Each structure stands twice: as structure tokens, then as C-alpha cells.
């Protein structure tokens with residue numbers, strides 16, 4: 154097959170209507186992007202028909218190199234012609250207002266976007282050696298997910314129900330075992346952990362542990378139980394994901410590795426770990442809601458009109474369709490853990 158023309162370096166956001174037919178241009182020559190205008194006639198390309206089953210937002214591929222036609226799969230990020238870096242000192246960026254950190258844990262940015270500092274958060278104790286706080290919740294503006302930050306001293310945590318929600322944990326410090334339905338799985342610093350909706354979890358920490366608990370759909374609070382229920386979904390036995398550099402996907406100068414996703418049985422909530430090098434990404438948007446945990450490094454998070462500094466222990470909450478950009482300002486880059494919902498591919502953007 155010949156190489157298609159790159160109609161756009163990024164995807165096309167579009168609101169499709171149930172029952173409507175859409176003929177997506179695969180050749181890249183159409184003047185009616187992202188749709189076909191018959192400019193492919195005489196080439197080997199043919200348009201791709203999509204019939205919408207429901208009203209929804211989609212991102213049609215604009216670079217024409219997608220592997221999931223007619224939709225974007227993030228392939229544009231790795232095209233040689235794709236400009237991923239933005240100049241933080243440009244005239245437009247000079248107008249973006251710096252929001253200073255105050256005493257509060259949250260630093261508000263545009264819309265319902267914010268940065269949450271776990272270092273400035275007030276934790277609520279629950280039982281012996283267990284304390285936590287909400288980072289992302291419906292009350293804070295999230296529509297799809299919630300996230301809680303937990304600190305645990307060596308010993309056993311209370312039993313926490315998944316409460317009918319997809320649940321993923323990420324351990325930033327410490328080690329031990331996580332118990333799910335009476336089964337135990339060893340974890341270390343930087344493990345991802347998956348708990349099915351009908352189950353509950355408890356951590357047995359052999360060293361002080363810090364972790365993040367994400368739920369989808371979101372909840373206002375963790376749900377504690379008096380005892381560990383027996384339920385364990387044996388159809389999905391793999392529950393702990395470790396960092397494996399061989400599983401990293403390149404995304405321009407950045408890279409990411411899936412931790413918890415559909416391979417573990419999680420169909421709507423996805424956890425990944427990524428690296429952001431010394432640079433500022435081009436502003437972009439996603440159709441999913443995201444909570445991005447900064448594990449190390451230092452930098453700046455940008456929205457259209459505001460920006461603020463971030464570092465280890467901060468979490469960026471990104472609502473759907475929020476224009477944003479993350480800038481790393483130190484050598485070595487940021488390591489970040491993202492939880493996206495609903496979605497399974499963090500490289501899809503527009």
C-alpha cells in the first residue's frame with residue numbers, strides 16, 4: 154500500500170450521531186477532512202465506513218497512519234513530521250498566569266482542572282497506622298473516577314471494599330503483600346494492583362507504605378469492611394503489575410508502559426507508567442478523564458490560561474477535553490503514573 158497523505162498531525166474531534174453513516178478518508182487527500190470527497194479515485198485507497206451506534210464524541214484519525222481506522226490510535230505521535238515540543242517561552246505562553254501554591258492542597262487551574270499536593274494534604278486516620286485523603290472525587294469535579302492517597306505504617310490495613318467499582322492501586326513507597334479475597338500477592342515500590350468490582354483488599358505492609366487508590370466510577374469515600382469477604386474473581390488471577398522496560402511503548406520522545414488494563418480484565422479504567430523528558434509537550438486534549446501522579450522530577454503543568462509548578466507527590470486532575478501540557482524542567486525527566494477512565498490508550502489525543 155502506498156503511504157497516505159498526512160491530512161492533519163493530530164486527530165479530528167467529532168460528535169457522531171446514532172444511526173448516521175460516516176465515510177472516513179483514508180488517503181488523506183480529501184478537502185472535507187476527516188471525510189471522503191472521492192479524491193482517492195485513481196489511487197489504491199478506499200474510504201472506511203463507520204455507522205455510529207450511539208451519540209458520542211470520537212477522534213477520527215487525521216494522520217491516516219492509524220491501526221484502528223477510522224479512529225486515532227496515537228500513531229501521529231511517532232511520525233517524523235509530528236512536532237511534539239512547545240516553546241515555554243513563546244509569546245502566547247508568556248501570557249499564561251502562574252498560580253502560586255497556597256496553604257491548601259489544591260492549586261486550581263482552568264475549568265475543573267487542578268493540581269493536588271499530598272505533601273500539603275490533611276490525612277484522616279482510620280484504625281491503627283492507616284491514614285488517607287481524597288485526591289480526586291465527584292465533589293472535586295470528577296465525572297468518572299476517584300482517587301485516594303493512603304499512608305500505612307508496617308502492619309495490616311483495614312479491609313477496603315471495591316464497592317462495585319473497578320479499583321487500581323499504585324504503590325509509590327514501601328513493600329508488602331496485598332490481600333484480595335483471602336489471596337495474597339507480593340508488591341514492591343512502583344507496583345500496580347488491580348481489584349475487581351466485587352472484591353475487597355487489604356495491605357500487609359512490611360515497611361511504611363504510600364499508595365494511591367483509584368476507583369471507576371468515582372466515589373466520595375473509601376468503603377471499609379469489618380472482615381475480608383471471600384470473593385475473588387478467578388477468571389482474572391493476575392493482580393500485580395511491575396515495571397518492565399521491555400514493555401515500554403515509544404510516544405515521540407516520551408514512553409509509557411501499561412500496568413493495569415484490559416489484559417488484567419479492567420475494561421474501563423487503565424493505569425500506566427510513563428516518562429516525560431526535559432521538554433514541554435504541545436498543548437492537547439483527551440476524551441478520557443485522567444489523574445496523573447508525579448513520582449519524581451520537577452516541572453510545570455499548563456492549561457490554556459494558568460500554570461503551576463509540580464513535583465514528586467503531586468497529582469494532576471484532568472477533566473475530559475481540557476487543553477493541557479506537561480513540562481519537565483529537570484534532567485532525567487518525570488516518571489508519572491496515569492489512571493485514565495474511560496479509555497485504554499494514553500497516546501490518543503487531539
Ligand code: FES
Nearest residue numbers: 178179180189192
Ligand atoms: S478522499 Fe480520501 S479516501 Fe476518499
